[in-house]
Amino acid sequence: MQKYTASFLGKDCPGVVATVSRLLGEAGCNIVEVSQTILAGQFAAIFAVQAPDGLQPVTLRLQLCEGLQAAGVDLSVLVRPATDEHWSGGSDCEPFVISVDGPDQPGLIALMSRVFARHRINIESLKAILGEGGEHHALFVFEVQVPESIDLGRLRRELTCEAQSRSLRVSVQHRDIFEAVHRVSPT
Numbered sequence: 235m236q237k238y239t240a241s242f243l244g245k246d247c248p249g250v251v252a253t254v255s256r257l258l259g260e261a262g263c264n265i266v267e268v269s270q271t272i273l274a275g276q277f278a279a280i281f282a283v284q285a286p287d288g289l290q291p292v293t294l295r296l297q298l299c300e301g302l303q304a305a306g307v308d309l310s311v312l313v314r315p316a317t318d319e320h321w322s323g324g325s326d327c328e329p330f331v332i333s334v335d336g337p338d339q340p341g342l343i344a345l346m347s348r349v350f351a352r353h354r355i356n357i358e359s360l361k362a363i364l365g366e367g368g369e370h371h372a373l374f375v376f377e378v379q380v381p382e383s384i385d386l387g388r389l390r391r392e393l394t395c396e397a398q399s400r401s402l403r404v405s406v407q408h409r410d411i412f413e414a415v416h417r418v419s420p421t
Contacts, residue, residue: 235284237266237316238291240298244309246277254279254309257301261294262286277309282316291315327356327379329409332393336402338364338372345400346374349392355380377409 240263242254251270258265263283270279285294295313302309334346343362350357359377366373380389390406397404407415 235264236287236289237318238263238283238285238294239314239316240281240283240294241312241314242277242279242281242309244277244307246272246275247307250277250307250309251279253302253305253307254281254298257298257305258283260301261297262289263294326382328382329358330378330380331405331407331409331412332376332378333373333405334376334393334397334402335371335373336397336400338370339400342372342400342402343374345396346376346393346404349389349396350376350378352392353380353384353389355384355389 240254240258242250255265258281263285265281265283267282268279270277272278291313295311298311298313302311332346334342343360347357349355356379357376358379359375361375363373363375365371380386386406390404393404393406
């Protein structure tokens, strides 16, 4: 078996996951991992699959496109060979959740992500939520991998300085602490 990632992007509709997963199964692929979301009415998903030996990425993409068209599902498809290599930063990393909130304005994600890039911190997940705390309020939640060699105090100071320059608040928490604090307990 060989491993591929199959990415899908397009108009959301009921049954889209059922259609995509059926087509992957018909191609002989076993789904081993999925990340999927809806954003601005658009379906976006990445499926990691084990594919039969000999099934080329271009052939799988063609089969998926034809099947989606026949099902009336409007999605763009990209199939690539997968790798099990994960970014490591050259050292052991710790997972952190960094949240930033305050008045919405252009360039906020670029502002904060530049700090991460300077420190060789990898962003694994980013969620941007606008308008929940008021009409012009922004909340960004970054899940990142911080190399153990990073000075956390310096990182916090840089993030806070950048955030304060735009009237934002920033919170830096180890993921374990973040999850413990935000865990919903049964009543």
